[in-house]
Amino acid sequence: MSDDDTLQATTVDYDRLDRDLPQLRASYAVATPFPHVVIDGVLVPEVFERAAEEFPAMRDESWNGYLHVNETKYSNTSPDTWGPTLQAVAREFCSPRFVSYLTRLTGIEELIPDWTMDGGGLHQTLRGGHLNIHADFSTHHTHENWARRVNILLYLNREWHDEWGGRLELWDKEMTACQARVTPAGNRMLVFTTSDDSFHGHPDGLTCPDDMARRSMALYYFTEEDHVVRRSTNYRARPEDGWRRIAIGADRVALDFYDRAKRRLGISDEKVQSALARLHRVRRKRG
Numbered sequence: 296m297s298d299d300d301t302l303q304a305t306t307v308d309y310d311r312l313d314r315d316l317p318q319l320r321a322s323y324a325v326a327t328p329f330p331h332v333v334i335d336g337v338l339v340p341e342v343f344e345r346a347a348e349e350f351p352a353m354r355d356e357s358w359n360g361y362l363h364v365n366e367t368k369y370s371n372t373s374p375d376t377w378g379p380t381l382q383a384v385a386r387e388f389c390s391p392r393f394v395s396y397l398t399r400l401t402g403i404e405e406l407i408p409d410w411t412m413d414g415g416g417l418h419q420t421l422r423g424g425h426l427n428i429h430a431d432f433s434t435h436h437t438h439e440n441w442a443r444r445v446n447i448l449l450y451l452n453r454e455w456h457d458e459w460g461g462r463l464e465l466w467d468k469e470m471t472a473c474q475a476r477v478t479p480a481g482n483r484m485l486v487f488t489t490s491d492d493s494f495h496g497h498p499d500g501l502t503c504p505d506d507m508a509r510r511s512m513a514l515y516y517f518t519e520e521d522h523v524v525r526r527s528t529n530y531r532a533r534p535e536d537g538w539r540r541i542a543i544g545a546d547r548v549a550l551d552f553y554d555r556a557k558r559r560l561g562i563s564d565e566k567v568q569s570a571l572a573r574l575h576r577v578r579r580k581r582g
Contacts, residue, residue, distance in 0.1 A: 306342050306387045320400050328467040328474040331487035343482040347453050349378030364546035365530040367424040372416035388514050403444050406516040415513040422503050428496040431489050433526040441517035443489045450479040451510040459503035468492035470531050527551040
């Protein structure tokens with residue numbers, strides 16, 4: 296067994312997950328406002344420490360910015376740029392053993408992991424950043440007969456305080472009230488079922504110190520379907536958002552147009568962000 300295989304085999308604390316599965320499965324099934332569960336201590340402690348240490352700095356050029364009305368965050372969807380521990384964790388989350396665990400937890404059969412990190416990967420949000428309440432896009436951008444069914448979010452913050460904001464809010468389908476909040480504590484995983492109305496986000500600007508960031512690894516799991524309804528990310532306003540709901544709605548329409556164009560032309564967010572970055576550098580030189 297290679298060093299990489301050994302590392303991957305010792306990433307997840309399966310003994311603990313299997314022991315707690317009956318309770319977690321029951322909680323998942325009855326959770327409101329949609330099926331979800333919070334699991335602490337998913338990674339072996341020393342693996343979590345190494346993964347947090349390896350988390351790439353923002354100066355790394357592999358980060359892509361999603362900077363618009365409905366979100367201000369950065370993502371890295373290229374595992375080959377990650378450190379060995381982060382790669383091993385992601386490989387384990389795509390492994391048959393972990394996918395089998397998710398099936399037993401959620402009751403959803405024939406889940407397909409996604410190593411291409413379509414919409415997933417490493418995410419981080421800096422001070423002032425936010426992610427408005429939304430339901431995720433419904434299909435894979437390359438495999439359009441893959442329906443997104445399950446999300447996992449593993450938080451990779453060594454330290455996080457509630458007063459910094461950033462708790463993930465889970466809202467009811469009518470968008471009348473937040474019914475659950477999840478603090479992005481280190482080595483905590485949120486698992487939830489993706490649906491048309493699994494509304495979630497952290498819409499208020501972070502107040503963490505300038506040298507801190509809200510960090511996570513996200514992976515999505517799909518099922519292959521004969522007929523899939525394509526739906527782009529559906530951002531929604533909260534009752535207290537007032538006049539901002541106009542901007543949120545306009546941005547949602549623009550992003551839907553962008554998502555349709557991206558699928559039709561076969562381009563990726565990374566290519567678009569790279570082109571915009573080059574254009575920005577050219578403008579700066581001319582200016």
